[in-house]
Amino acid sequence: MPNEAVGAEVEFRDLNKRYGHTKALDHFNCEFHSGELVVLLGPSGCGKTTALRALTGLMQVDSGQIVVNGRDITHTSAAKRNMAMVFQQYSLFPNMTVRQNVEFGLTVRKVDSKRRVRQAMEALEMVGLANQADKYTHQMSGGQQQRVALARALVLRPAVLALDEPLSALDAKVRVQLRGEIRRLQLQSGLTTLFVTHDQEEALAVADRVGVMKEGKLQQIAEPWELYNEPANEFVATFIGESSRIPAVIRDGSAFVGDQEIPILKTSTKRTNGEATILVRPESVQLEMVQPHVPRLANQGVVKNLTFLGSTAKVEVEMPSGITLTAQITPSESMMVTKGQRVALRIEPKAVLAVAPDDVPQADPIKVVTRVEEKQPSQVS
Ligand SMILES: Nc1ncnc2c1ncn2[C@@H]1O[C@H](COP(=O)(O)OP(=O)(O)OP(=O)(O)O)[C@@H](O)[C@H]1O
Ligand SMILES: [Mg+2]
Known part of the structure; x- marks a missing residue:
């Protein structure tokens, strides 16, 4: 027509x-x-x-x-x-x-x-x-x-x-x-x-x-x-796609997990110092197998759940600090992972949203976001 x-x-x-x-x-x-x-x-x-x-x-x-x-x-x-x-x-x-x-x-x-x-x-x-x-x-x-x-x-x-x-x-x-x-x-x-x-x-x-x-x-x-x-706020970040919440510290406007720096989006908390939570996507969490005799390190956790999704798989890993992180892995990697297994996690230092406990909703939620340059992977505990 x-x-x-x-x-x-x-x-x-x-x-x-x-x-x-x-x-x-x-x-x-x-x-x-x-x-x-x-x-x-x-x-x-x-x-x-x-x-x-x-x-x-x-x-x-x-x-x-x-x-x-x-x-x-x-x-x-x-x-x-x-x-x-x-x-x-x-x-x-x-x-x-x-x-x-x-x-x-x-x-x-x-x-x-x-x-x-x-x-x-x-x-x-x-x-x-x-x-x-x-x-x-x-x-x-x-x-x-x-x-x-x-x-x-x-x-x-x-x-x-x-x-x-x-x-x-x-x-x-x-x-x-x-x-x-x-x-x-x-x-x-x-x-x-x-x-x-x-x-x-x-x-x-x-x-x-x-x-x-x-x-x-x-x-x-x-x-x-x-x-x-580049979600504008926590609601958008959690409503669209999955994310893990990781405790971090904001120092001079950057987020630190341990001593590793993770760049943060401009839409993040306006606080420049203090405690915060960063929201990390499953595909930014990388997983490494750990041999049983290797000593337990802060970035190692235990597989709590494994979900096979056809073209990908998701693993939930409980860290020593008690937080649970979700990592996206390939179906072939999923064949090598079992519940209860110890694995090491790394976060890709890709810009993420950081939110502080006392953040108040922004008056103008629609913001222009600029991308932050990527860095090398860092550890997470
Ligand atoms: N005719 C109505 N009388 C009273 N309340 C209404 C009326 N229409 C909508 N509301 C209320 O307004 C709000 C928004 O409703 P709306 O139907 O626009 O939601 P929605 O986003 O389309 O939800 P859903 O995904 O369930 O369809 C709701 O709290 C709803 O209960
Ligand atoms: Mg409706």
Whole structure:
């Protein structure tokens, strides 16, 4: 289908929405560039659906502005916003065929029947269901029904596409397949797309940028690589990917584990001296086998758990200090590790987030982060 929709620029300016005492959106600021797929990610109840509903006009915010292509649409009705939304539940009409479902929005817009059929078939072609147009939706699988829902949204040629957990009712394999298709269609059509999920892997896989939310506030918005490697705060660091917490000391703005220096991100604690915790990714923890006769050293611990994950494996190691570190290893390395075994750990001196016990949340959580140069591996105890 030749899609004439040009991706809109969207801006949320200081949006607030309360439900009783709950701040569903709390000074929520975010910008979406033309043709970009932004994922909003966050735990249940953090305000993701509220942000989508505010965008599409299904709900009015208490204050703030929604600006599309420079025009304030905060008080424009949903019908006049030219946006389409796909929900978690398929929400198709069961008494209509697939094609009639896709045509529905065009009927509402009083498009003549010939054009309606042509455009509906083009949209079904895009999602690979043109040959199923005459089926009823109850005759289709969950993944197919969500494709119909997607065609129903695309046929409207919206300025913005809003997807609220469109894949979460599907099984894992279909989910992965369909998220790839959504991304392909989005890139083809150039639609500015806001995709909501609480699945971090899904977010990192499809997004141009991911916005992480907590309690109605945007914590950080960044490209997947940056979000993972340069988190703006502890919440983002622990919500995206895994990390081990290691006690450290901050001296003159650097973190020390024993006498080994670990560079820290600019988003770390503003304290320049004192106790802190550093958050280290499993792939930055390296593991070495220790022969039983070698004397026990501070950087040696005992394997408490081993998880085989197919293409990788994770080992949890309890250190003499009582802390547990997670290391990512290869499947072949995992063959050589057993529970109860003594191993030595090293941390790659890659910049990590350091947090101090009395850190207060930053007033402005969105920061520019610069990468710190890498150094040689250091020991950990
Ligand atoms: N209509 C409503 N009435 C009262 N409270 C509401 C309403 N809609 C949302 N809330 C509350 O606002 C907060 C944000 O809800 P929202 O649905 O946006 O969360 P979410 O991030 O989409 O969560 P989930 O991942 O579970 O879908 C929650 O605390 C929720 O209980
Ligand atoms: Mg929701």
